[in-house]
Amino acid sequence: MIVAQTFAEAEAAVRDMLEGNKFGSSGSRILIEDCLYGEETSILVVTSGRDYIILPTSQDHKRIGEGDTGPNTGGMGTDSPADVVTPELLARIEHEIVKPSVDAIAAEGIDFRGTLFIGIMLTPDGPSVLEYNTRFGDPETQVVLPRLDTDVLALLWAAAKGTLAGVRFAIKPEHAICVVIAAKGYPDAYPKGDVIRFPATLPDNVQIIHAGTARNTSGDIVTAGGRVLGVTALAPTLRAAAGSAYAVCEQIACVTKVYRRDIGAKQLNRQ
Ligand code: GLY
Numbered sequence: 379m380i381v382a383q384t385f386a387e388a389e390a391a392v393r394d395m396l397e398g399n400k401f402g403s404s405g406s407r408i409l410i411e412d413c414l415y416g417e418e419t420s421i422l423v424v425t426s427g428r429d430y431i432i433l434p435t436s437q438d439h440k441r442i443g444e445g446d447t448g449p450n451t452g453g454m455g456t457d458s459p460a461d462v463v464t465p466e467l468l469a470r471i472e473h474e475i476v477k478p479s480v481d482a483i484a485a486e487g488i489d490f491r492g493t494l495f496i497g498i499m500l501t502p503d504g505p506s507v508l509e510y511n512t513r514f515g516d517p518e519t520q521v522v523l524p525r526l527d528t529d530v531l532a533l534l535w536a537a538a539k540g541t542l543a544g545v546r547f548a549i550k551p552e553h554a555i556c557v558v559i560a561a562k563g564y565p566d567a568y569p570k571g572d573v574i575r576f577p578a579t580l581p582d583n584v585q586i587i588h589a590g591t592a593r594n595t596s597g598d599i600v601t602a603g604g605r606v607l608g609v610t611a612l613a614p615t616l617r618a619a620a621g622s623a624y625a626v627c628e629q630i631a632c633v634t635k636v637y638r639r640d641i642g643a644k645q646l647n648r649q
Pocket residue numbers: 438452453511514515516517518
């Protein structure tokens with residue numbers, strides 16, 4: 379997806395897709411949409427097709443560069459909860475988007491049981507859908523699951539069996555943050571095979587989740603993708619969570635490591 383700021387940028391993107399081969403066969407059909415302005419939020423919904431449960435809110439940081447600059451990526455970091463989604467706004471999102479979406483899928487005769495990921499732009503005119511995915515989000519899931527005070531497998535089982543209405547669902551009050559460590563060059567070309575060294579121990583509130591990693595013939599863990607690792611921390615405040623996650627990011631050694639240093643900053647600056 380290209381968010382073009384000018385007509386010339388939009389035209390170049392269309393030519394890259396249809397005439398160049400930048401996106402391979404994924405670029406052979408294109409969709410041109412209005413450019414929406416505002417902050418984004420990711421709403422993950424577990425549904426049995428009839429009932430649904432809205433998981434904790436989160437906010438992705440899609441651009442590669444600090445201050446939301448540079449090209450879009452799969453996501454460079456997330457925080458949860460998303461403070462921009464007030465309880466009133468979440469009620470509006472549920473009423474205007476979540477319930478109508480779940481109902482519309484059922485009305486089309488689709489027996490969908492699983493996770494619906496709705497990417498939403500919070501525009502000055504209200505919440506507007508950017509995209510739907512029938513999967514969890516990455517790196518949204520790294521901050522959403524640690525905040526569940528309900529067994530996620532029980533939740534998914536209930537969705538599969540159509541018994542979601544009877545599930546006790548609770549969310550922890552703590553804040554979670556995930557900082558993605560990427561390989562320098564991503565989302566364009568990036569090297570692979572760089573050895574990663576990890577701290578010997580991790581604080582109890584921090585987890586490292588591997589994405590683009592592999593083992594080389596010496597048994598070292600090496601980079602093997604654009605987004606390499608997700609460093610997630612859970613703490614009573616977002617500031618404390620960010621402190622824990624960034625401390626571990628600094629201790630991870632890899633010559634091609636890059637990460638945004640402002641994950642959660644928008645929310646922290648509002649406090
Ligand atoms: N982080 C965006 C996605 O999972 O599509």
